Amino acid sequence: MRLSLIFFSITILLGCSDKENNSSEIYLGTYRVADRMIPYPYLIKQKKDTLFLFDESGICIDKTTKHSINEAEEISFNEKHFKILDRNDTSLVVFDLQDTVNFRTFKNGQPNPRYAAKFQKLASANKLDLQEIRKELRNAIWKYDVIEDENSNPNQDLDIEQLINFRNDSVSIITNYYYQGLKTISEYEAKAYHIFEIDDIYFLSFQKGIDNPQPIYRITGCNSQKIELVDFSSRDTKSISFNKDSISIDEFMLQVENTPPYSNCYDGYQGEYYYDDVTFSKGNEFIASYVNDNLPKNEIKSGYIIIQFNINCFGNIGDFGLIQMNRKYEKAFFSKEIVSHIINRVSKLSDFPPSESQIEWLNHKDVHAFLMFKLDHGKITDVCP
Structure with missing residues (x-):
């Protein structure tokens, strides 16, 4: 069995070798699932009547003959069967009929364009070393x-x-x-x-x-x-x-x-906090008290400081964002000291539950969440959600 796999791999690699100086067209996989934009790291090369499939390392993993991207309705590789849903001069939209996990169909079995993958056609450029x-x-x-x-x-x-x-x-x-x-x-x-x-x-x-x-x-x-x-x-x-x-x-x-580690478990898509129970285990009163401790005294404004972040599948947090508003929900700015203090305190919270999705139709391993701090004359009086 191992010898057969080795022989098959060598055959593919030799078949992918193409040293002739003929023009080709390269299509780069960009993302799949239109509203989640999950990376789709593959490349397709058209050369004469042969299509080559490359992985994210630049290794040719398959090829097929007698296909033309400009004319074919479907492209069949050994492990991928692309149905072409749309194409134009600059891009190609495909649906993998062999991948029923990532490329989901309608109930009648027809391809759902929402779950298709987009390839970008690349123009030639100056040669590099x-x-x-x-x-x-x-x-x-x-x-x-x-x-x-x-x-x-x-x-x-x-x-x-x-x-x-x-x-x-x-x-x-x-x-x-x-x-x-x-x-x-x-x-x-x-x-x-x-x-x-x-x-x-x-x-x-x-x-x-x-x-x-x-x-x-x-x-x-x-x-x-x-x-x-x-x-x-x-x-x-x-x-x-x-x-x-x-x-x-x-x-x-x-x-x-001296820098704490953080990594999303699944960079392609983060769920929203309301899909899963990712409530901080010690409650918002604890957060308010914890962040108020040693809060800088140089701020007198009232309003809202909203800290955006992800909770990964281990319950760690990272990927931060910041939005600030006054009491009328208009754009506002608070002092460097109080903003830095709040973000630092939030970054050290460690009692969020792991976030991997339990919802069949909504695959994610990380959740986007936020904490909104209500300030009255520079003191935190409430935290939500």
Whole structure:
């Protein structure tokens, strides 16, 4: 049996080898499930009458012949049977008829477009040096000023910065949250990554396990000061940049040692607190008393400070956002000291229950939640929900 599997794998890899200098079309998997945007990390390459299927590491895992993306109604690989629901000059929407867990049908068995996956057609660009990209990434600490989208938690008032260190087989990320220039809290996570190229198009992908798919980014530029990428993981495609930071790798590793870890168990989608019982076990009165302890005295305003966050499947919290309002629910700003104090206190709460969904039609392992603190002249008088 093992010999058969090895032979099959070698056959696929040899079949995927294609060194002829012929033009091809590359389609990058972006997300599936239109209202949840769960990453779909696959690539399809059309070359002549053959289609090649690549995984998130850039490895060709299958191929099929006598298919054309521009004409076929269905594309059959060994483990994926794509029914094409829609296509245009720039994208392809498919439904995997062999995956009944992630691609759900209507009751009559017909594909439900809501659960389909979108592929983005990629235009050619300037040729880059793959080895140089790998070298530059590993030689510096990179800073990314996070561009938020519909995958992010609600946030109006925090600036979010990531410091990124690529090593040989893993990437370490420190996420720093700033309010009015003051760093309030930080969190750390590590995951695997791959840099690869398909027909002179270059990609960066992250991996956190088969059960937690991560997006694939296209690399469009690289030098010693900046890495330019395109992110297709939300409805609006966005260009992002990793800029070389001034801190050394040793300084970064020291920060890692002093930064608490946090990672979503499932980055593709977080449920909402009202779907599951994720109420803080000690109650809101405890939270109010705990946060009021040593509360800065330099604030006299009244209003609401709302801390947004995720609760992961272990009951840990992270991925913060901040919204502030006055008593008329209008935009407001409170002092750096009181905002920093409240966020820090909330980040240390550790008595939330694990959040994995028990609802069959709503798959998630993490929950988006919030705590709204009511302030009367700078003192917390109530917490909800």
